[in-house]
Amino acid sequence: MNGAVALPLEQAELSFTASGECLVRRTVLPSGVRILSESVPGARSSTVGFWVAVGSRDELPETYGSTHFLEHLLFKGTRSRSALDIAVSFDAVGGEHNAMTAKEYTCYYAKVQDRDLPMAIDVLADMFTSSVIDPEEFETERGVILEELAMADDDPSDVASERFFEAVLGEHPLGRPIGGSPQTIEAVSRDAVVGHYRANYRPQDLVITVAGAVDHDALVARATAALLEAGWDLSASAVPVSRRDATRDLIDRGSPLVVVPRPLEQANLILGVAGLPAADERRSTLAVLNSILGGGMSSRLFQEVREKRGLAYSVYSFTPSYSDAGIVGMYAGCSPVKSSQVAELMVQEFARLAQGGVSEEELRRAVGQLSGASALALEDSDTRMSRLGRSELTLGEFVDLDESLRRLELVTVSGVQELALELAGRPLSIAAVGSVDEPSLASLAASPGLAA
Template sequence: MSEPIPLPLDLPELDLEVAGGARFRRSVLPSGVRLITEDVPGAASVSIGCFVPLGSRDEADSEYGSSHFLEHLLFKGTPTRSARDVALAFERVGGDFNAATSREQTVYHARVRDHDLPLAIDVLADMLTSSLIEHDDFETERGVILEEIAMTDDDPIDVLWERFYATHFDEHPLGRPIAGTRESISATKRDGVVEFYRRNYRPDTLVVAIAGRVDHEAAKIRLEAGLRAGGWDLDTPRAPTPRRDATVLARPARERFETLDRPLEQTNLIIGMPGINATDQRRNVNGMLHHILGGGMSSRLFQEVRERRGLVYSVYSFSATHADAGVAGVYAGCLPSKAAEAIRVIRAELERVATDGVTDEEMADARGAGAGAGALALESNVARMHRLARAELVLGEFIDLDGSVARLNAVTADELRSLAQTLVTSGHTIEAIGPLTDEARTELEALR
């Protein structure tokens, strides 16, 4: 199957065979819970993720840091399981479990042998519905999160990326550190986080993605039983929470340039620009462009800046997408004495790809890399699980490997050059940390 599978929120059931013989199934339950599975022939394990479409950008100022706080707190125990019981449930069967918070969602996930999936569903459902968030646990995790923030502040690369996002997005919540700040976490009240939890963790927000050896119907029955046991009302009909508005975020057309002077051995810098949003139809064009520009050891930036001139250890291009905004750019780290020349070469490569486009050979290499990486990713049930969730939460369509390869093959050189021109001429956000010579500063200011 090469055509994308639409995932309308009002379609109760889907059952299809996709590339590689996997079985794709999706159920939108009357309560609004969405279950999406991919049964992979021959798999001996299964990955499950419980996704809540809520992240740091969704928090009011008084709630800032609550999404990430909950990521910690939901492992601390329920009326029927202590924190140790939660950990033992997965570890005694050799499973992996964890959670993660982003700017737009929070996920609680596990990977276990296929016959341990019922256990994983039970524990995750218990955590989602019935976490106690006791006062002592809250204060303990406050300390842990403050340590996590302090660790980030000690890492200049982490500081660089957080400052870059803050500078690029100005006062918009997308620019805030996901974990919060020392000030916001110190001021957070338990009652506020509990209220945030009860208000946002509910049936119509929940998306459960499972990939590996999975019986969809058995998983659905077990999931509903687990959510009911935790007190969730699954009998009242609800529509699933709509996907995020993809209207492109308005961003003032101005240049941004910030430097942080720290006593470091290297100058680390990011030359950023507005990118595409998550549902932009140029997603495959964007992926191919970044592969050619700075996606690996054969890329233009790596070859020119590191291999031929020895100016850096690390240089790459990047692209991050959100529902209504994106960001793209180049990162480099080098000795202060080499920074000015590195910036000149990077700028020349950006201008060259925008003016001259790419070669047929580069396009063929990028197509092969995209197809190969897609196939290799499907060896991982974790990657398949995240692909299912992205299809449901973000894209509104599921695309199998055949469809992805077909879209890669349809990309043209004109599309690549057009996107490069758009990105390079859209205004730069420049962030640097570490020693910055006057010559390097002049080169960066020339980008503005």
């Protein structure tokens, strides 16, 4: 495979060989269902995912949190299986099953031995298409989700993360918490969640991905049979739902500083700016920048804040990206009395990277780190299954390991500095949880950007 492979929505069949002699195939059924597989030589297990490109950003004000609510409910029983039946199906074969709600998609997945893949497809298809959303189960799960939100609210790093997204992204839908709030979960009605389910869980919305030990033709046949048995009409022609607009959205910062006062032993700090969309051509450069800044034990943040000064145990940077927006953030957990000093050091390190650039040695080390991590991650069928889903839903192209490594090798010292300078000029936001020196953080947040 040379270069990325485009995944046109209108192309019914696609097949190619990726790195490691893995066969990737894709079928788009007339109904709009998309089925992708990556057959890995020598694999004895398979990971299967049922995806829909609906996440927390797609909710209406009256349904905030309903995407995550619905994810819970699909495990609570269908017309032919109880919640216990679903759990037993996977427990009886030593399999794993779960789901994840993100800001732009929801995925229901399972990992099983190769011989149990047909069962996993049948159960996930039943869950996806035929959840009864029983009224009593709905109220029971409302309580479970409220407990989940309470648990997250007891974790200061989770609180800092939620407030940071709101601070950077402001009124943008990506700035909302994925799980909603206790108020919205208390208020949302069963009818609203059922309406959300019916509007977004249709054949043209469904993407099925399988990686590991899989035969594509058998996969398509089994998935088709399972969906038909569930009552879906796959004879009606439909075009798969369009991918989101990948044009970078202009982000209006929500707030320069958000402080959540709490009597904690540690302050949790997150500083950063708006980043790059997922499909930005500079995403490999951003990955290298992140590695150098705070992506490992040899990174600048780790060395300066932890190793040289002993001011924090956990300190790192991160760069989540979405279809039309992204974030570049830096996190540290430290003593409250040291919070202003640590925040200033993080800003200084980013400014030093933007103004002074990086060395060839740092570039080489970062490329090596990312190359090795990418290769090791693909030893797991879960990662390969997720790569297929993100390729189909967000990127519109499949990038294998060889192409990823090639793109990393093209990153230059000047390219990293240029991107750092661009990012450093964007408005800075700070979120802090704990007993911090708010005036000092406010003064830092009032600066024009990370390079000031």
